[in-house]
Amino acid sequence: MLNIRLSVLALTLFSLAATLLSGCSSTPTDPTEAWTTEKLYKEARDESVSGAWDRASSLFEKLEGRAAGTPLAQQAQIEKAYAQYRSNEKVQALATLDRFLKLHPASPAVDYALYLKGLVNFNEDLGLFSFVTKQDLSERDQKAAKDSYESFRELVSRFPESKYASDARQRMTYIVNSLAAYEVHVARYYLSRGAHVAAINRAQVAITDYPGVPANKEALQILVKSYEALGMKELKADSQRVLEKNYPETTITPSKKPSAWWKFW
Template sequence: MTKILPRILISALLVSLMAGCSSLGNDKPDDTLGWSAEKLFSEAKSEQAGRNFEASNKLLEKLEARFPYGRFASQAQLEMAFNYYKDQEPALALAAIDRFIKQNPTHPSLDYAMYLKGLVTFNESQGFMSNVSKQDMSERDPKAAKESFNAFRDLTLRFPESKYSKDATIRMGYLIGAMANYELHVGHYYFQRGAFLAAANRGRALLDNYANTKQVEGALGLMIQSYDRLGMKDLSADTKRVLLKNFPNSTADKETISTDPYWWAPI
């Protein structure tokens, strides 16, 4: 027994040494060791310009880890958010933006961070506005569009003089029109399926939330036709008076209700 134990210990030691040598052979030297924060940032921006967003972020992560209190650290967070946005990683982009805003509430680029947040969710909103004719429209979720609108609105309210506010305002107008169209289209969807009360309620929701859009006329027409089908003559008549007062030449209450395949266009 005393002869077997040393052999077992020696074998274990040899296995350990072999594993250690193997791992050492696989380790690649870090060429960035000794780089200054400025050098790391410059190289990260170079990778970004070449659309190598993953490589850029790896450099930015090293910068932030090695120089957490330097002048490039907060900018590195913002650049990482941009890289995630361009690399179509919206969840990571939003997480990076929120971290930047929380940690840098007075940063000179705060307006840009808020604008970037709007852009990320603006792109995400295209999913609910895409034309998927066989999908149940009542199950589509305009959450991203609303989040994008809120981000742009916050930017314009907090930084009205920002160079990003003009574009944010234009995008807000697009989103309002798209969300109003969404409500109207879902109302039409319900109407075609005989859910007239649900259709009328969608029209009412459009009036409550998007009163200054062109879709109001269609919403009133939808409500009138829905109330007629439900036998609610008083509500139908009241709604028609509102329609003709605001749109004297309107025929929305007589038009055929359909689910236009181009419903998402913010007319």
């Protein structure tokens, strides 16, 4: 009887061991494990060139770990951020760039990191149906636009001679125009609803915070209409004078949306 029990126990242990060994043997292996850092970088770059951004991002991440403490690791980190950006992984790309800027403040690639950070926010996803609605930057939440502007502003301030500075300045112009247009867009909405005090407040923000931009014309027009509706004759007259002085051939019509950023150059 004892021998039978021992046999059963032995058989059970053997089955368990076989199961464990089977599990171990099925564990996937990393095909890049034996690659040199040079080969890993080459493969990652090849994936980038072919547009396989997810694969490139994964390889750059491996390279960043294996080449830690070397210039190649920095290169891998910044290229990973670009691959994440192209993969529409905005949050991950920004996190990678913030980490790069924190860890490598003296890197010669800091200007590019700032430019790419601005670009990630500048090209925020418009949404699945944006091509139908023709929605532009002036009609969306402005946090990303403001973050983008700050990154570009830091770039041109710290590195005015950078090869990315010219493009950053042009994008900043578009962003400022769009931020003002956003305020006017909201003011126009309030005006159409008869919320004249709210319309005045948003129009004044556009004029005060973004002087000299195209949207200021409609902002002044909204002030004239809103003050008239509220019976504030003096304020209406003041706004009318400013409007006529800055825009002599004025008609009370909505201003155009800002042109696409690429039309600035």
